[in-house]
Amino acid sequence: MLAAQRDSLRLLRAILVASVVLPIALFSYASWLSxxxxxxxxxxxxxxxxxxxxxxxxxxxxxxxxxxxxxxxxxxxxxxxxxxxxxxxxxxxxxxxxxxxxxxxxxxxxxxxxxxxxxxxxxxxxxxxxxxxxxxxxxxxxxxxxxxxxxxxxxxxxxxxxxxxxxxxxxxxxxxxxxxxxxxxxxxxxxxxxxxxxxxxxxxxxxxxxxxxxxxxxxxxxxxxxxxxxxxxxxxxxxxxxxxxxxxxxxxxxxxxxxxxxxxxxxxxxxxxxxxxxxxxxxxxxxxxxxxxLVGLPATAALIAIVMLAMRRTQKLYEEADRRQAAENALKQAQRLESLGRLTGGVAHDFNNLLMVVGGSVQKLRRRHDDLQDIRSFDMIDSAVAKGTALTRQLLSFSRRHNVAAKAIDLGEALHKFADVLRQSVRSDIGLTIELPSGPVVVMIDPNEFEIALLNLTLNARDAMPEGGRITISIHTETLKNFGPRRLTGRYAILSFADTGVGIPDDIRERVFEPFFTTKPVDRGTGLGLSQIYGFVQQSSGAITVDSEVGRGTRFDLFLPLTSEAPARDESAPQMEVRGAETPKTLLLVEDHPDVAAVAADYAAQCGFTVVPANCAEAAIEVLNRRRDIDLVFSDIVMPGMSGLELARLIREHHPETPVILASGYSDRSASALSEGFPLLQKPYTLETMRTALTQAMQRAAIRPTA
CATH class of the missing domain: 3.30.450.20 (PAS domain)
Known part of the structure; x- marks a missing residue:
């Protein structure tokens, strides 16, 4: 196709030259127009x-x-x-x-x-x-x-x-x-x-x-x-x-x-x-x-104009075809990733509830069995639940439904602190060069997700360089205007991650961010590393691009928007003693999934609470209006009808003395819950994490000043 384009443009140029050269001899005539x-x-x-x-x-x-x-x-x-x-x-x-x-x-x-x-x-x-x-x-x-x-x-x-x-x-x-x-x-x-x-x-x-x-x-x-x-x-x-x-x-x-x-x-x-x-x-x-x-000049000029117009239109047609093809490819890729994100988010939501039931049931069985063989089986189930939890975290990150705990961090400082971990992750025949910026580059991201993204890129680069090579990580800032398919505009930090590995072939480059897509053997990876990075930058209002040439390496560019906030400083959180309730307390458990409700009720009973169940927010409101002995409300966020977050807002307005804890496998409302000051447990949670959350909520309620 490229050869045909070049031939057609070359022919039009030849016609244009001929149209100019032939009538040159006619330009010697004089004019009588005054x-x-x-x-x-x-x-x-x-x-x-x-x-x-x-x-x-x-x-x-x-x-x-x-x-x-x-x-x-x-x-x-x-x-x-x-x-x-x-x-x-x-x-x-x-x-x-x-x-x-x-x-x-x-x-x-x-x-x-x-x-x-x-x-x-x-x-x-x-x-x-x-x-x-x-x-x-x-x-x-x-x-x-x-x-x-x-x-x-x-x-x-x-x-x-x-x-x-x-x-x-x-x-x-x-x-x-x-x-x-x-x-x-x-x-x-x-x-x-x-x-x-x-x-x-x-x-x-x-x-x-x-x-x-x-x-x-x-x-x-x-x-x-x-x-x-x-x-x-x-x-x-x-x-x-x-x-x-x-x-x-x-x-x-x-x-x-x-x-x-x-x-x-x-x-x-x-x-x-x-x-x-x-x-x-x-x-x-x-x-x-x-x-x-010149009698023939109008015809000659018209011919020249037609040929030039044909050249411009032909060239624009080819350029427009190239742009349209690129735009169609980008749109198809974005639609494919969006569809996969919705699918994986829904799967992860149900999977979190299943893991919650499995993990809670295992803990219940542990209390009833002390046989060594049973304990080993329980340990294997617990290990599988932990791996499943990590897997759903990656799926939710790709689908951009994972609750990102974003805060302002200095990108260069975070990279410098994590450099030793990255160096330990590669072989001795792979060099790692980190080019830090001269000044602070502050972005609003989840530091844990950022470290996971860096580690995934490093491990992928290591596997792409079986005979050794070099990894180069650099950070710089740039002002963008309508950049890329997401039309990024403003001041952005750009983290470039380049390796000298085998590169990515053109036929699979568009699929590298799809979940579970991998070119590695079955036992070498899940194919969720790059999809997790894709979800992380999308959740951070940024973008990621890949540029690769087979045999010469690959470069990933992570675009993260700059923020004017000062970098957050790590401060040791005050340790709170976690113990069971000294006197019996009543907990209103709001959960529409019966199996998850059974596990949560068992956990709460072990923490010393008397559990009052409710299968929806409307039923919980009836209980609160009828009873005055509810000390704590523990509610799921995603429920039919009124959501847990809406219920928590009503309780805060009409029963401010009653603390509320929210739980979710995933929800777009999780970020809103955190920003409004409600404690949030991510499913699947364990007995200890629930005990800690309940105790902290009761302690905060005990020291809250009364009006």
């Missing part, structure tokens, strides 16, 4: 454009004046309080009034302090102080009639395109100043019309106030300085005081020489200008010479 004819045609064209834009401007200002006059008639003899009371009705009426006007952005009614009473921008209207705007200050003195303001930028909370104002004074019944009625007119509307009228190369059209302030212009200019200088085209026309005329001079704004015709709008402080660049006029004259000189 410069005066071309000059006169240019003047007629400029006058025609001026007449068109003058008529257009008059119609627009007449329409705006009508809208303002009708608005004034609507609110005539109405006080500010009456206007405020009728704000919704007035808003709807003004919306209908300007609804068919593309040139009017919005209509406003201001009180005498410069605050909006009614606006078509929003209802109810915000009330910022806009008394410093020119369209308001112009009417504070005497009534000067209609005022045309400068081009302004919207002020928060309002937004949108720049505008200039057409306004008039609003008088009270006694003739005093009551406020302003203002219409925001879009310069973009005029400029869009001017672009249609002045399609010729070098066309110039402008709408200017009589003080030299530009309201609209084509071609566009920087709106930060809209005041013309007196020595320019517009400045000269206005300073001479003529209502109509024509001149040729250099613009003070862009330094371009133009021939311009101007006219002042009747009864309005506004001029319209239309013109052509003298360069464009000369170009038209040269074009006319060519048209008369």
């Amino acid at each position: 410069y005066r004819t071309n000059d006169a045609n240019a003047d007629r064209q400029i006058d025609k454009t001026r007449d068109v834009v003058t008529e257009h401007a008059l119609k627009i200002f007449e329409s705006v004046q009508r809208s303002i006059a009708e608005t004034a008639e609507i609110v005539r003899d109405m006080s500010d309080d009456q206007i405020r009371a009728a704000e919704h009705a007035l808003h709807d009426r003004l919306k209908r009034l300007v609804g068919g006007s593309e040139q009017i952005k919005s209509m406003w009614i201001f009180d005498k302090t410069g605050r909006p009473l009614v606006t078509t921008m929003q209802v109810p209207a915000s009330h910022p102080d806009l008394s410093d705007r020119d369209y308001f200050k112009a009417h504070l003195g005497k009534d000067d009639g209609l005022y045309v303001g400068r081009v302004l930028e919207p002020r928060p909370p309002f937004d949108g395109a720049p505008f200039f104002s057409v306004s008039r004074r609003r008088d009270a019944p006694d003739g005093s100043f009551a406020g302003v009625i203002q219409a925001s007119v879009l310069p973009d509307y005029f400029e869009g019309f001017y672009a249609k009228v002045g399609r010729e190369d070098g066309s110039f059209v402008a709408l200017v106030r009589d003080d030299g302030t530009i309201l609209a212009r084509m071609p566009e200019i920087d709106r930060t300085d809209l005041s013309v200088k007196p020595d320019g085209i517009v400045g000269q026309a206005i300073s001479e005081g003529h209502n109509e005329g024509r001149m040729t001079t250099v613009s003070s704004l862009d330094g371009i020489e133009r021939r311009v015709a101007f006219r002042k709008l009747p009864n309005l402080p506004v001029y319209v200008f239309a013109g052509l660049e003298t360069r464009a006029i000369r170009s038209m004259w040269v074009a006319q010479i060519g048209a008369y000189l």
Whole structure:
């Protein structure tokens, strides 16, 4: 396919060269078309454009004046309080009034302090102080009639395109100043019309106030300085005081020489200008010479244009095909990973409940059997439960449903502390180079997940270098804009992990982050290492990319967003003594899974609690409303109907003296539970972890100050 693309482009280039070379001999003929004819045609064209834009401007200002006059008639003899009371009705009426006007952005009614009473921008209207705007200050003195303001930028909370104002004074019944009625007119509307009228190369059209302030212009200019200088085209026309005329001079704004015709709008402080660049006029004259000189030149030029267009379109077509193919591949990969994530998350959820039942049942059997052979069997089951727990942790990390305990850490410091572990994980024939940043690089991540990700990358790199090699880990920062399929934007830390191993073939590179996909033998890995890393960076609002070449190594780049928070410092948590309850306590157990509820009830009984079961949050609320002896609530998060987190919020609101502990195999609400201060146990939990959580909850409840 690449060869066919190159051949087609080479053929088009050959045709283009031939189209240029063959007619070169014809370019010696002289022209009889006079410069005066071309000059006169240019003047007629400029006058025609001026007449068109003058008529257009008059119609627009007449329409705006009508809208303002009708608005004034609507609110005539109405006080500010009456206007405020009728704000919704007035808003709807003004919306209908300007609804068919593309040139009017919005209509406003201001009180005498410069605050909006009614606006078509929003209802109810915000009330910022806009008394410093020119369209308001112009009417504070005497009534000067209609005022045309400068081009302004919207002020928060309002937004949108720049505008200039057409306004008039609003008088009270006694003739005093009551406020302003203002219409925001879009310069973009005029400029869009001017672009249609002045399609010729070098066309110039402008709408200017009589003080030299530009309201609209084509071609566009920087709106930060809209005041013309007196020595320019517009400045000269206005300073001479003529209502109509024509001149040729250099613009003070862009330094371009133009021939311009101007006219002042009747009864309005506004001029319209239309013109052509003298360069464009000369170009038209040269074009006319060519048209008369060369009979075959138009055909030749058309052929050249067609060939060049065909070349551009062909090249763009090939580029677009390549981009589309890359985008389709990225989309398919993202959809595949998302589907796998949902599947693995659901499997891990059910698996956690099963592990909970298995682990709890084994602990129960341990208390009843002391035979050595049975104890060994129980140990094997406990080991399998621990491995299953680790497996579900990796599955939940990939599916981005694992509860990540993120905190601000210095990426370089964390890598430096973990470097010894990484060096111990590789053979002596593999060199490990760590390039630390010169300053702090702080990101918001789970440090444990980060260490697991580094270890997985190191082990994969070790296995990819059976004959030795080198691993290089570096950290740097970069500002991204719409980077990658996730369109990352902002300041990011980039951790690059590169090895000199065998590399990843192109046909499997897109699948390396899929769970359980691996090229290793069955006994060498589960295929969850890279999927865990993928889930970790996704959960951390980042991304991971892979670049590999067979025989030359692989580089993974982890993109993690920078944070402005200070790095968290490791502090030794105060040790709390864990012991059984000294006096019998009552625990409300809320769990919809009957087997898990049985295990949790057994654990709680061993901790010295009297258990009151409830199979849903609604049943738990009935128990709490009926009984006053509930000392502690232990609830699952994911349940049909009301969730455990919603139940915990209700208990905190109506029974603040009753502590609540939440448990979950996985839940999107786990992060919310932790952020709201609820203790959280991850399933499958053990007797000891539950005992610790229950004891700590009771101790916190005992020392909580009473209101």
